[in-house]
Amino acid sequence: MPEHVTTEQDLVKEIRIEARPETVFPFFTEPEKLTRWLCVEATVDPRAGGICKQIHRDHDGTLYHLSGQFLEVTPPHRVVFTWGWEKPETGTPPGSTVVDVTLEPDGEGTLVTLVHRGLPDTERDGYDGGWQGLLEKLAELAPRS
Amino acid sequence: MQQAIEAISDPRRREILRLVRASELPAGAIAAHFADVTRPAVSQHLRTLREAGLVVERREGTRRLYRARPAGLADLRAYLDELWDERLEALREAAEVEERSRNARARDN
DSSP: OOOOOOOOOOEEEEEEESSOHHHHGGGGTOHHHHTTTTOSEEEEOOSTTOEEEEEEEOTTSOEEEEEEEEEEEETTTEEEEEEOEEOTTTTOOOOOEEEEEEEEEETTEEEEEEEEESOOOHHHHHHHHHHHHHHHHHHHHSOOO | OHHHHHHTTSHHHHHHHHHHHHSOEEHHHHHHHOTTSOHHHHHHHHHHHHHTTSEEEEEETTEEEEEEOTHHHHHHHHHHHHHHHHHHHHHHHHHHHHHHHHHHHHHHO
16 A cells, blocks of 8 residues: 555535525435436435436536445435446446535525545645545545455 | 546556556556456556546557646546536525525415
8 A cells, every 4th residue: 555645635615505404405315406406317315325326418518427326315414425427338436536515504594515525636735746645535435346 | 527537437547547657657567567457458448548638648669658647637626626616506596496486385375
């Protein structure tokens, strides 16, 4: 094993939504609602270990298949799933990075914090550190075959 | 950019990226590292990585040499940064529409 140095920085996004957590949460777990903002098709089994498959459409219309797994589903507070694309024809293993979503009540609305883990921190450590950090992280997250 | 994500979802391709991170290597040396993978399969992996912008290929006579292109991963990060901004804005709009219709239904009942 190469020396493990955690140099990657997680991608963190926050957005305030004028809707209660109970309203927002199903947008991460119900296909009919996932397709209203994230993807064009979704097949999900929203419980820890359940599948989370999505088909995304790029700006140019190209379809991409994303295959992942739910790691945690705690309505209406937190949902965590693995994130990795696969080409259906090559059948590459799913799961390369992790998306961790937390919903906090904020007055009449919800503060949504989305953390995408396992990405390189190119600004802080330069390409090399982020590169190694990403590969180490990916190796940890990758399904054992 | 999804190509890059697909490319790194395979454990063998991640191993290849590690090999060519510090030094440029000929395809043969990369293939020799994998006892259980055929040479054509390694070539295919290298092609996938090259098409995703994660490795650079250079020809020297009949040899093909490969080295990592870390900027490819910086692109990946920038791509996801923008993607989540766009998608979360779409989530906000969709959830607020849903909330308003829920509230309207509650008032009607």
